[in-house]
Amino acid sequence: MSAVSDSIVQDSIGQSQSGLSNGTAGDFFALLKPRVMSLVVFTALVGMMLAPHVNPVIGFAALLAIAVGAGASGCLNMWYDADIDALMRRTVKRPIPAGKVTRDEALGFGLTLSIGSVVTLGLITNWVAAGLLAFTIFFYVVIYSMWLKRATAQNIVIGGAAGAFPPMIGYAAVTGTVSIETVVLFAIIFLWTPPHFWALALVKSDDYRRAGIPMLPVVAGDDHTRLQILIYTLIVVPVAMLPYAMGFAGLPYAVTASVTGVMMLVLAWRIFTRREGEAARKAAFGMFGFSILYLFLLYAVLLAEFMVGHDRVAALGAFAARFLTGAAS
Amino acid sequence: MEQKPGIVLTEEEAKRRRSRSVALGLVLGGLVLLFFIVTVAKLGGNVLNRPM
Structure with a gap:
C-alpha cells in the first residue's frame, strides 16, 4: 500500500488526523454513481421529448436537477450500505469503504443535494415533477436501501420502481402531469x-x-x-x-x-x-x-x-x- | 509564550482540499449562471413588458 493510501485509511473512518476531509472532488463525484446518473438523464430526456413544446433551456436545467437528484439518492444509498459495500468485491472500492470519504460526509452531501435538486426542479418547472423526484429519492433510499434490500428476495423487483420513474419525471417537468x-x-x-x-x-x-x-x-x-x-x-x-x-x-x-x-x-x-x-x-x-x-x-x-x-x-x-x-x- | 503551529496540512491533504475548493467554486459559479439563464428564459419577452 502506498504512503498516500496509508494516510487515507489511517484511522479507518476516512478522515485525516487533521480532522479535515480526505476526499477529492472526484471521490465526492463517485458517490453520485455517475453511470446510473447518465442512464437516468437519458431516460428522463426520452420522457421529456414525449411532451410537446419543450423549452430547451428549462429542459436542460430540469434534466440537470433530475440528474443531481438521482446522484443524491446514489450517495445516500452508499451512506447506508457502507457496511455491506465493504464486504463485496464489486463495491469495496467505493469511496466510503475505501476510506476516502466518511459516512457523515456522504450523508450531508446526499441530503444537501436531495433537497437542492428537488427545490430547484420545483422552482424551475413545477411541483408535480419535484414531488415525483422527491418520492423517487425516498423510494430508493428508504424503501429499497433501508428496508427491502436486506429483507426480501423481491428487493430489486419493487426497488426497480426507483429506476423507472425518470421518464415520468421528465414528462412531468414539461407538462405538470403524467x-x-x-x-x-x-x-x-x-x-x-x-x-x-x-x-x-x-x-x-x-x-x-x-x-x-x-x-x-x-x-x-x-x-x-x-x-x-x-x-x-x-x-x-x-x-x-x-x-x-x-x-x-x-x-x-x-x-x-x-x-x-x-x-x-x-x-x-x-x-x-x-x-x-x-x-x-x-x-x-x-x-x-x-x-x-x-x-x-x-x-x-x-x-x-x-x-x-x-x-x-x-x-x-x-x-x-x-x-x-x-x-x- | 510560544504559540503552537495548529493544524499543519500534509502536501497530500492540501492538494485534496484544493481539489474540493475548486470543484465547489465551479459548482457555485455554474449555479449562478444556470439560475440567471433560466430566469431570462422563463421571463422571455415579458422582461421588456413593464409600465413606463
Whole structure:
C-alpha cells in the first residue's frame, strides 16, 4: 500500500488526523454513481421529448436537477450500505469503504443535494415533477436501501420502481402531469430490472451471500432465479412493444423492439438451459450485458423518433439497411 | 509564550482540499449562471413588458 493510501485509511473512518476531509472532488463525484446518473438523464430526456413544446433551456436545467437528484439518492444509498459495500468485491472500492470519504460526509452531501435538486426542479418547472423526484429519492433510499434490500428476495423487483420513474419525471417537468405513455415507459424499465440484476446476481451470488443480502439466487437458488429471469423476460418483451401498439412510437421502434426482444428471449432461454460451469457463467454475463444494450436501444430509438419524427428515422433505417445489404453483396 | 503551529496540512491533504475548493467554486459559479439563464428564459419577452 502506498504512503498516500496509508494516510487515507489511517484511522479507518476516512478522515485525516487533521480532522479535515480526505476526499477529492472526484471521490465526492463517485458517490453520485455517475453511470446510473447518465442512464437516468437519458431516460428522463426520452420522457421529456414525449411532451410537446419543450423549452430547451428549462429542459436542460430540469434534466440537470433530475440528474443531481438521482446522484443524491446514489450517495445516500452508499451512506447506508457502507457496511455491506465493504464486504463485496464489486463495491469495496467505493469511496466510503475505501476510506476516502466518511459516512457523515456522504450523508450531508446526499441530503444537501436531495433537497437542492428537488427545490430547484420545483422552482424551475413545477411541483408535480419535484414531488415525483422527491418520492423517487425516498423510494430508493428508504424503501429499497433501508428496508427491502436486506429483507426480501423481491428487493430489486419493487426497488426497480426507483429506476423507472425518470421518464415520468421528465414528462412531468414539461407538462405538470403524467400520462399513460409515461406509465408504459415506466413499466418497460420496471420489468426489465429483475432479469437484468438477477443475471448479475447469478454470477456474483458469493458476494451477496458474504454480505448477507437476500438476493434471489442466495435465497431461492440459481435454478429458480433462472426461471424467474425467463418469466420476466417473457413479460418485458411484449410490454416493450406497447409504445408501437399505442401509437406513440413508429415502425423503426417496432423493428428494434422486435429484433432485440427476440435476442433477449434467446439469452433468457440460454440462461435457463445452461446451468453448469463456464457455459452458465457466460450465459449470465451475456444476458446482463445485452440487457443494458436492449434498454439503451429501445430508448435511443424512441428518442430519435420523438426528436426527428417517425418517418425520417424510418427513412434513415431503410437507407442504412440498403447500404449494409449493398456492402454485403 | 510560544504559540503552537495548529493544524499543519500534509502536501497530500492540501492538494485534496484544493481539489474540493475548486470543484465547489465551479459548482457555485455554474449555479449562478444556470439560475440567471433560466430566469431570462422563463421571463422571455415579458422582461421588456413593464409600465413606463
